[in-house]
Amino acid sequence: MTLKSDHPLLNSLNPSQQEAVLTTEGPVLILAGAGSGKTRTLTHRIAYLIAEKKVSPFSVLAVTFTNKAAGEMKKRVLNLLYGQQKADFLLNSIKGPTFNHPDLPVIGTFHSFCVQILRKYLHLLGFENQFAIYDDTDSQILMKTIMREQGLSTDRLNPKAILSHISGAKNALLTPTEYAKQAYSTFTQTVADLYPIYQKKLSQNQALDFDDIIMKTVELFEKEPQVLADLQERFQYISVDEYQDTNHAQFILINKLAHKYRNLCVVGDDWQSIYSWRGATMQNILDFEKDYPEAKTVKLEQNYRSTSIILDASHSVIAKNKKRTDKKLWTNKEKGPKIQIWQALDERAEGGMIAAEIQKILLQYEAPSYRDFAILYRTNAQSRVIEETMLRYGIPYRVVGGVKFYERKEIKDILAYLKLIVNPADSVSLLRIINIPPRKIGSKTLEALQTMSRHQGDVPLLSIIQNLQTMAGNKIELNEGKTVTLGQFVKLISVMQKINHQYPASGVIKNLLEESKYKEFLLDGSTEGETRYENVQELISVASKYDKLEPGLSLATFLEEVALISDLDQFDDRDNAVVLMTMHMAKGLEFPNVFIAGLEEGIFPHSRSLFEPNELEEERRLMYVGMTRAMERLYLLYAERRLLYGDIKCNSPSQFLRDLPAELCESNDPKNPLAEDGIIMETEAKEGILANYFGKINQQSGLKRIPVENEIEFYPDEIPDPVALVDQTEGFLTGQIPNFSQGDRVRHRTFGEGVVVKVTGGILTIAFSNPQIGVKKLASSVAPLKKIKN
DNA sequence: GTTGGCGTCGTTTTT
């Protein structure tokens, strides 16, 4: 291949990247390792197509998984094409998708791209083009309603589990009939019964759930060949980012689109496939060369992100996986500091060690700022304690994900109102807010309305209420008072619909707050109410970004984007704050300093995947993703014991630590977390701690040990901390919580009931009523004990 | 119809 390295779009790229850019025609598979300049290559390739190959931007499509990735790509492509000034101007002046813009490429997520198509063509499938988009919560409410109607108890059958099976079916493009054919158990049979009802209800509400958005688009392509042909003709050059995360439906969707011109460029890394639980099939990327035999494959193996120590260590972790392609990343970067493996006393000390280290680095080096640090974890629940520590240390932080803004009650309420205003058929939204603020419309009234709706062929509830006014003397036992109340609600909605024709999105919300009395309802004098009101104000400011659009369209566009927004999109890397997020969320990001917390068996790898080899491999890929976020320093932490689901647990250090080469690491653990026999098994809490304190010290692997710092210093002095402290003289742990005294009756999780006969420091001597167990000594701070009434 | 108290339940990752 001749290298035109003097070309401005090529001269900053390495040879493999250039090759990827220059292969403009036909299918291309770019296997891009972590930190290998994947986005850079993709954006340069798109810019090259347009600027050099004179492909019309209108014919270019690039699909990503997150809005953030799409936004980033859009920004970078426009920068390359037009320079920063014009790019910024363009980005600011266009709101919403570029689907209908003649001079810009379409760069968006799978979902937003499909929504654009469906807004235009869904009527061909018997839906209205102004459909609503249901999120998980909406779907759950709907499913619960269905199950109640079907007389299925939501106690015995979990609506979430049913929905997740339906989701799986949709990801595999199975219609209710097809799903029913392969139902193999009583549970899947139940799912097979509920799936068609769920679809019918969605359709009555003129709503699609997330999976429908993809599946309906594929259905549209199948049933309307002309639509597909038009789109094939339009999108002659297609790129897909993170191809390893596509599910079957997305795979089919893209293949249909690319079928005619076959100019399909997919980019991905099977080592970073972490969404199989959501239907992603890594097989799509592994099979690309089979699906497109003429494909050109380019491997990007030079890593520009991490030090060689981080790169080598993460490589030895991923190398343990059996199912993966072979590649070897390399770097020009220096070795860098060793990976720090730290054992903390408990989850609070873990947070303390992280906070102290952040402060230490900030003092030691002038350059880093808070935004250079990320704290990653497996589950959102872990963020809480770390957050508290950050607060105590006065370190500015930002939690991405977790308690989600768009899932807050007040936000969902306002959005439900807005959805109903735009789409009066949306009865799920109606049910959510018809009695918020309280209007004395309770379950009795609603049941009556729902019955009427069913008898009239599932007419939307709002129409039922409207008709109540006209058909005087309705036969259902709704007294006049109720009819009046309901009439007021209908009036409110119709007033708001008029307002929607006069004001842009933010104006509609402001009016709504007054008209519906929702503002009064929130501002009840409590501080909590004020916070909620602030959240609503925040929503208004988001909505005001759509104020340039004409009334009506403004609100509709706002709702559409909000429905597909994720919390990652709220993450602003210009914020000067330490970032806390899950490793899933962190994919695609990079930070100079990364802490991974909670490296314990049962947490990471998660307990649910411990016994399933495929899932364990996915956990290991997640570990790989987490580690490769780090540029300079990487810290891996685990706690000796941890408060988990209300109990104190002692988990052994994560098995992934054992995959690390000792010479690349330093540890403060007196035992060796890297060695097989240094691992204590999960045991009764007390035994775990004793094993840790008196257990065999394993020195054989050559792991470099750093001086053990006094863990207590990680708790700030000024704040009294009730957590157990190490009693140096006895070598035992003395607990302050909870306080037991002689004579207390207690219940132990496994030993059953007993009586405290002696208290020495934190050690309780308990006589259990079960003679097989007898008298035991337990550490009060960690034993799973509860006081019970005498 | 609304409120609050109490008990039970389940605890992953998310476009």
Added chain:
DNA sequence: CGACGCCAAC
């Protein structure tokens, strides 16, 4: 430990 659902009392 926390969210949520159910039931009993207002």
